[in-house]
Amino acid sequence: MLTTERKALLLDALGKEGRIVAKEFSQKLGLSEDTIRRDLRELAGEGLLQRVHGGALPASKALKDLSTRRNVSVNDKAEIAKVAAGMVKEGQIVFLDGGTTTIRLARVLPKALKATVVTHSPDVVTALLDHPGVDVELIGGHIYKHSNVSVGAVAIEAISQIRVDLYFMGVTGIHVEHGLTTGDREEAAVKRAICRQAAETVVLGSREKLGAVSAYSVVGFDDVDGLIVSRKCSEDLLTPLRDLGMQIISS
C-alpha cells in the first residue's frame, strides 16, 4: 500500500465519518498503529486534520463543528445543501456565503459542473479544490475570524464589481417581523452588498434559524427570492413567511 494512498484514505474517512480512531484504522488496513499515528501526525503537521488522543478530527473549526455537534441540524444542513446544489445550472455564476451549510453545499456540487463560484470564504475555496469544472473567484478583505470570511471596505468594493446569477445566503436568524439577521455588523454589510449584485438570492435556513433573531439586520424578505428549509420544519413557522410572498423550498 502506498503511503500517499493511505493518507488519502484517512482524509476520506475523516470527511465521511467525522473522526478517525487510530486503532480501528490500523486493524482495518492490517498495519501497525504506529504507522497510522505517524500518518496522522504528518497530516496534522500539514494542517489537514487535527490530532486528538486516540485518533484525529477534522482540522477546520467549521468542519469540527459538523462532526462533533451531531445534532439533528447536521442532517438538516446536509439535506438543504443537496437541494441548493441542485438549483445551480450549467454556466451560472453563483455566490456562496461562508458558513457550515454553504461549505457543505460547495462539497456536494457536481464535480464536473461547469460554473463559476464567487465567495469570500476560504473554506469554500478549499471545498471546491477538487471540482475541476468549477471556476473559483475569491473576494479579499479583512478576515473576520469568528466566521472565517473576509469583510470590510475592501470586500464590499470587490463585490460591487461583480454580478452573480444566484446568491446562497446564510444567516443566523429568520424571523417574520425582524427579517433576516446575523451576528456581526460587518458580515451583515457584506451580505447586503452581495444581495445588491445578485439577480436572485436564496436563503439557506436550517431548522434552528427559523424564528430566531440576531443582532444585526441584513435585509427584509423583499430582497430575497427564496428560502430553502428542512423537510422537517413545522408548517406553523413557514406559513407566515409564505404570506409574505416568500417562495419556500422544502428539502
Added chain:
Amino acid sequence: MLTTERKALLLDALGKEGRIVAKEFSQKLGLSEDTIRRDLRELAGEGLLQRVHGGALPASKALKDLSTRRNVSVNDKAEIAKVAAGMVKEGQIVFLDGGTTTIRLARVLPKALKATVVTHSPDVVTALLDHPGVDVELIGGHIYKHSNVSVGAVAIEAISQIRVDLYFMGVTGIHVEHGLTTGDREEAAVKRAICRQAAETVVLGSREKLGAVSAYSVVGFDDVDGLIVSRKCSEDLLTPLRDLGMQIISS
C-alpha cells in the same frame, strides 16, 4: 515492447485502477522495476501522473502536495518555518505566500503575536484562525487550484494597494544562473508584484529547491534580501549564492 506503448499502458492502468504499483507492473510486463520506474519518472516529468514512493497516482488528486513532501523535506520545512517565524517582529506587516512551507510558518507564529499577515492563500488564512493576535488581510482574485492561491489581475491590483514590511516568498526553483523560478506564469507575476510592495523579501528554500529550475522566472537575486535554508544543505550549493551577495540564514 515500445516504450511509448508501455507508457500508454501505464496511463491506461492509472486511469482504470487509480494507482500504479511499480513492482506489480514490472511483474505483469516481465520487465525490471527500473524500467517501470524510469517510465513513471518521465511521465511525472510531463505532469501526466504523480510520482509517489512505491508507484504513482493520478496527477489531479488534490493531495498532490502531500506526496511531493517526502519525510526529510517535511522536517526541513518545519525547521525553516520556525526560523522564519522568529524573524517576525511585533507590529510588522508580513506577506505570506502560498505553499506548504509558508502554511507551516503561519502555524508556528506565536499565537499572541501582534502583527498583520497579508496573504493570497486561503490555507494560510485557515492556519491563522487560532492566532488571536494576528490580523489577517486576504487578497482576492481568481483561484489557481493547483496551488490554491488567488492570482490574476484582481490579485495584482489588490497587492499594489498595500505595503508590507516583510515578504516570505516560496518558490520551486533556486538556481545560481536562473535565479528564482516557479511553475506557473500567473503565480510568478503575483510574486513579482508582492516583491515590489515589500520592504524586505526573504525566500524560503527547502532542500530540494536548491539547484532546481522551473518554467517561469520570478525575480533575480538582486530583488531578494535573504534566503532561509535547511541546516543540512550542502555548502557546495550555498557558496555560489553567497558570492552573489545573498544573505543566507541556515536553520
Added chain:
DNA sequence: AAATATCATGCAATATCGTGCAGCATGTGA
C-alpha cells in the same frame, strides 16, 4: 493514586529510489 491506554522517539530490517554503467539491438553513414 494506580491502572490502563496512547503517545513520541530511536532503532533496525526491509523496500524502494536514483544513478552510473554495461550489454544489446537498431539505425546510419561511409
Added chain:
DNA sequence: TCACATGCTGCACGATATTGCATGATATTT
C-alpha cells in the same frame, strides 16, 4: 560490410523511505 552512434534495458550500489518494535513519557480512566 564495417564502424559508430543512439536508444533501451537490466544490474549494481549507495542513498532514502517505510515500517514495526521497544522504550520511556504522557494522557485518560477508575
